[in-house]
Amino acid sequence: MNSDTINHMAAAIRAAILAHEADIESLDREIGDGDHYINMKRGCEAIATISAELAPLSAADALNKIGMKLLSTIGGASGPLFASFFMSMGKILKTTETATIQDIALAFESGVQAIMQRGKAQAGEKTMLDVLIPVADTFKQLAGQDKPAKEIATILKTVASEGLESTRNLLATKGRASGLGERAIGHLDAGAKSCEVMIHAVCDQILAKAH
Template sequence: MNTALILASIAAVQHDILSHESEIESLDRAIGDGDHFINVRRGCEVLVALSPSLQDAPPSIALQKIGLKLLGTIGGASGPLISSFFLAMGKSFEGIDEPDRRQFATAFAAGVEAIKSRGKADVGEKTMLDVLIPASRLLSRMTDEGAGLPELCAQMHEEAQRNMLATKDMIATKGRAYFLGERALGHIDPGCKTCEVAIGAVCKTVLQEVTV
């Protein structure tokens, strides 16, 4: 996961997020603040604009600059959470110019843990962590097992989809949906949908860019 692959993944995430605009907006109108997609789209736009200046930076510096940029760009509660994810990943990559899969899995886990710590949330609370925590655990396990890249990417996206859909049956205990109580039942968490789309985009990019 070098800087070139990070930047290619950002472009892919922006493309796929825009492709799911109506779905994500609809989910957020149902149980969110109604500005989730606007904030995510803004974040993607500034990162794509920032990308040319990051091309020669090592992954650690690139990710930390991404995190700081998002902190001042994405509004609402999600800004500090997503920013902390990239900052923690960047810190994990310090001194590593070409992180391998194990190092990437460790950095991803650190990023997810940063969101968990900052948001004071966990699995089962109808937040983005319902996708991110299981995805991180699967990535670490399959990396330790030496799984091939195609299998790893396929299972990562399947895990993200499965856990995203599972939020339909959850009552939120965090965020705006918390105030809806049982009325949030039957609705997918919009943050989980965004994470599922992003994971799918990154997996697709990795398979295209990396020699298996």
């Protein structure tokens, strides 16, 4: 992984988020506070504006810079959570010269743990973590088994979609949806949808490269 790859993936994520505007906004209107998509879009645009600054940096420094940019750009709860994710990934990758797939899986896991700690949340609470935690666990397991990137990407897409679907019948205990009680049951979580979209975008880039 290098800064070129990070810029490439960021562009793919931005395109995917823009393409799923209607889906994400409708989910957020149902049980959220209505500003989730705006914040996601703002974050993607902010990263796009610093692509030239990221280019000469190491992967670790690029991820840290993305985290700092998101912290100063995105409002609400999303900014600090995503900032923690990228900065924690950067911290792990700082310790390695050439990141292996195992290093990236470890960095991803560290980023997800940072979200858990900052948000004081865990799986089963109808949040983005219902996608991120199973993806992180599966990624680490598959990387540890030396599975090829193409196979990992294919499996992670499925795990992300299953994680999103799992939020439908959960009772929300975090965020604005928690105030709705049982009325939130039957609806997918918007944050989980955004994470599924982003994971699919990255995995699709990996699959396209593998062909």
